[in-house]
Amino acid sequence: MASQKFRKYYVRGSTLPFEEDKTHEFKGHLNLCQEEIPPWAQETKRERGSRKPISRNLNAFLNSGLGGTVFLGVIDSGKIFGINMTKLTRDHFLKSVDNLMRRYDPQVLPHQYSVRFTPVVDAKSTQEAIVQLLEHISSEELTDADKERKHIFRTSNYCWCHKDATARYNSGVTSTDFVLEVIIKPWDDHDPRNPSLGEDERVRIQPYYNNEEGKVFFRKQASVVQYTICDLVRMTRDEVQKKYDEEMDRLKQRYEELLRKKALVDGS
Numbered sequence: 001m002a003s004q005k006f007r008k009y010y011v012r013g014s015t016l017p018f019e020e021d022k023t024h025e026f027k028g029h030l031n032l033c034q035e036e037i038p039p040w041a042q043e044t045k046r047e048r049g050s051r052k053p054i055s056r057n058l059n060a061f062l063n064s065g066l067g068g069t070v071f072l073g074v075i076d077s078g079k080i081f082g083i084n085m086t087k088l089t090r091d092h093f094l095k096s097v098d099n100l101m102r103r104y105d106p107q108v109l110p111h112q113y114s115v116r117f118t119p120v121v122d123a124k125s126t127q128e129a130i131v132q133l134l135e136h137i138s139s140e141e142l143t144d145a146d147k148e149r150k151h152i153f154r155t156s157n158y159c160w161c162h163k164d165a166t167a168r169y170n171s172g173v174t175s176t177d178f179v180l181e182v183i184i185k186p187w188d189d190h191d192p193r194n195p196s197l198g199e200d201e202r203v204r205i206q207p208y209y210n211n212e213e214g215k216v217f218f219r220k221q222a223s224v225v226q227y228t229i230c231d232l233v234r235m236t237r238d239e240v241q242k243k244y245d246e247e248m249d250r251l252k253q254r255y256e257e258l259l260r261k262k263a264l265v266d267g268s
């Protein structure tokens, strides 16, 4: 399933070959929703440099219809540093994304997003060491007990899996740094699995998604903007108008075509 365009690993300290734009966002933290932002980093506590939940970027990528990727473990300039993660904390993150997507209204379906973990290696790593690392990562498996155990989401407190990671680190077991990519797929009019506004199957319209805060964001170049209800009503009206105008044009053409055919029959 892995496409050729995806990298097998990133080099620490290197820079991504693109900047933040309409479909790319870089983040240095893993806080998906507002509840996960530690108190010291919240907007109310800090005027500048406060953390914004990743959810707002994902929401904006969905609503813009173009999709996009949030890269985690990458600073604003595009420089890669990676985030240290164990197999368990990776599983935690995957499940917390699923949890978040189910809190949107409408819910975001599994085929509309994906998460990738790409290891980060040191520039001086040998090819052999890299191959070993990649093999090690692909061989790591969760035990049945680990799969059963519930992770704790929507809090800035540590989950059991984070405490386990700290204990491993303290006992000298090293784990790998990763760049995480949370990928939102572009909206596809023709995918019958995608939710559509209205009941007319011929006129499929992308819904706007409320995030878990009940807010709706859009992507404007390299930033996100929150839209008001008035904005959304106006945009929805325009969009519905446009789609129905297109459908009306198609029907008019078909009608005229039938009239011409009928005239031929009548005239013969």
Ligand SMILES: [Zn+2]
Binding pocket: 088, 089, 092, 150, 151, 152, 159, 160, 161, 162
């Ligand atoms: Zn956990």
